[in-house]
Amino acid sequence: MHYFWDPNGANLHLMQALDSTDRRILLALSSVARRSASAIAAALGMGRNTVQSRLSRLEGEVLDPMDRRIPPAALGFGLLSFVELHVQQRHLGTITEQLRQIPEVIEAHGLTGSADILVRVAAANAEELFRVHGRLLNIEGVQRADSALSMAELVPYRTTKLIEMSLGEHRSGAETAGNGQGRCGEPA
Structure with missing residues (x-):
């Protein structure tokens, strides 16, 4: 079991750990997101009912809703x-609720370090971004806001390599260089 913060409620929840079957299904989905349960089952050599029940659980507990997959630029x-x-x-708590009310705020994270919250904002133009920045500063309890514009997405959000690594299918250069050590110092 693993704990995670619910992004919708900022509450700590318990999530069942993903076993190798779940991870193999997720890896299959990462290559073609709209594959049917039958196609995944055939590709992985599993029963369709097994894959379907796992997919249902993963959709409820692990997989992001469709709106998280839509790039704001497309809108x-x-x-x-x-x-x-x-x-x-x-x-x-109040600040978090106010952030949820601003449509252009597409993500927010609590931080360690000098800043307290990192907010990801999507805007149509600089004037709109200026307006949103003003709304952020007007939230009670916000003392200062420092902005940085994204010039280019250099590494897009991804988890495929993490899934592969968790299945032991991916090794970094150091792990394959003959040092005899696998992940986390385990014997290779």
Whole structure:
């Protein structure tokens, strides 16, 4: 079992650990997201019912909803900004609720370090971004906001390599260089 923060409620939840069957199914989905349960079952040599029941559980517990897969630029919001908020901690709950009310806020994370919250904002243009920045600064408890515009996505969000690594199918150069060590110092 693993704990994770629910992005919709900021509550700690318990999630069942993914076994190798779940990971193999996720790896198959990562190459073609809309594969049928039958196609995945055939590719992995598993029963369709097994794959279907696992997919149902994964869709409820692990896989992101469709809206998280849509790039904001495809909707006309091509300007991406990362905003570091410095806040009064006692207002964190209220600030989080206010962030949820701003449509251009597509993601927010609590941080360690000098900033308290990292907010990802999508805007159609600089004027709209300026307006959103003003809304962020007007939230009670926000003391300062520092923005950085994304010039290019250099490494897109991905988990395929992590899935492969967790299945032992991917090794870094150091692990294959003959040092005899696998992941986390385990014997290769």
